[in-house]
Structures are given as structure tokens and as C-alpha cells.
Amino acid sequence: MNNTSHRAFLEYLNGTKAKNSSNLSQSVTFHKTSTTITSSSSTVAEKSPPPTLVLPIAKNIKSKKKNPTLTTTIHWWYAILLFSFISLACCILHIMLPPPFGMLMTSAEVAKIGIAPEGCQDGMSRCICPRTTVCATNLVSLILLTIARCSAFFDYPLYMMMFFSKCHHLNNILRRTILREFIHFGDMHRIHSIFGVVIGIETMSHTFFHILRWSINNELRLLWDTATGITGIIACTATVAIVWPMCIPALKRCITL
8 A cells, every 4th residue: 555545544534533523522512411401491390480370279279178168157157246236236225215115214213113212313304223233313324334234235145156156966966957058067166265255355344334333323232232243243253264264375374173
């Protein structure tokens, strides 16, 4: 083989190697690039949050699974408060109307009973005095009596609901009826707690305004000389002992069984 042929053969070999190495480097570069793109796309997919429309739907589905009747039982116990306001209206009518529908009497009728021989005071032609513990012959006493009685009348439907909320056997029977579509019977303890707080506040208010009225009229002896005063103090003390430890965690922790 002459020199020309030998030189051509070497150039051919060098060209083939260079071509192969360039193809190999391009392939490696391509694979690296594709790997980088794939890894970056997966990172973006991991970091990107899910669509915002999915979150509310997922929350609603989760809440409905926990509480299937959530949409039909929200604040159903407002109906009980409606009955409380109806009872409050009946109390106001009972104070404002004359007998036999109410307690508002003329001054002559009050004097005739004998509890307050002087009749109505402060220039009033009508006042309330059917019995000793419920006798308001002046304007201040009449206002305090109205507040005290209204707080008690407002609680009457709540008292019934307090007992009903702990009648577990009756609740189990009613939850098998059509009422379960409107009332969440599994939420009775929360209703019991809410109404218990309201009753605790109203009981304190009722007792306070009665004692204040008797104190102004120099009749505080009615607190221990009458059955109304004695039973009122017992009921108020028992209510405070039950309600406030349940409302104030610090007091509840102090109670040892």
C-alpha cells in the first residue's frame, strides 16, 4: 500500500471515530436534557397546587359524609327560641291586661284585697298586686316585676327542651321517623349546653330583680318568710352550682369526684 492510500485510510478512520463520538455526545446530551425536562416537569407537578375548584367540593363531600343531614338541620333549634319569644309575649300581655286574662288591677281593687290598703302609688290608676310576693304598686316595682317575670317566661320552652335533649330512648325512636330529615338528633348535647347557659343567665336575672324589688320596698323578709322566696333561693343556688362549672373550665377542674 502506497503512502497516498495509507493517508486516505487513516483520514477515513479518524472521520468515522469523530462522527461516532459526536453522535454519542448528542445522544447523551439528549437523554440528559429529557431527564432534566422530565424531572422538572414532575417537580412542577408536585409543587403545583390542585385546582381551586376541587377544594370546596372535597370539603363539602367530607362534611356531608360526617354529617349527612347538614344541609337540612342547620340551626333547626331556632324554632325553640321562637316559642320562647311567644311565651315572652304572653307574659307581657298577662301583665298589661286586666283580669281574668291578666293581673293589671285598678287602685280600688288593689285596696280591696288588703295587701296594699293605700292602693296604687305614683299617681297610677292601675297596678299589680294579686298576692304578697307579686305586688307592684309603684312604677319602679312594676318595671322590676316585668323584667323578672319576662326572664322566667322566656325560659319555659328551654326547660322542656333541656329535659327532652337528654331523653335518649325517645330520641332514638324519633330518629327513625320523618323528623330526622329536619332535626339532627345526634346534636342534642350541643343544644343542651347552649340552652343551659341561657337558663343560667336568666335564672340569675330573675332572682336578682325580685330581690332588688323586695329590697326597695323594704320587703326583703319575703325571701325567707315565704315559700316563694325559699324555693327561689334553692333553685337559684342549684342552677349556679350546675351551670357555671360547666361553662368555666377552671371551676370544672376544681371539682373532684
